[in-house]
Amino acid sequence: MKVEIIQSQNKSELDNLINECVQDRDVKDIKLSTxxxxxxxxxxxxxxxxxT
Structure with a gap:
């Protein structure tokens, strides 16, 4: 398993970054925090x- 961490101060930017990261990948789970x-x-x- 591989873990990627994405951070942003803008929710819509975070959403776009998550979508780019998970595209065409076998995602097991996503955890969100603020x-x-x-x-x-x-x-x-x-x-x-x-x-992986």
């Missing part, structure tokens, strides 16, 4: 588990 940084910016993170 974090509020010290400057009140929200950081969106996706961890994508890919079968």
């Amino acid at each position: 974090a509020v940084l010290s400057n009140n910016v929200i950081q969106y993170t996706a961890m994508i588990m890919i079968n």
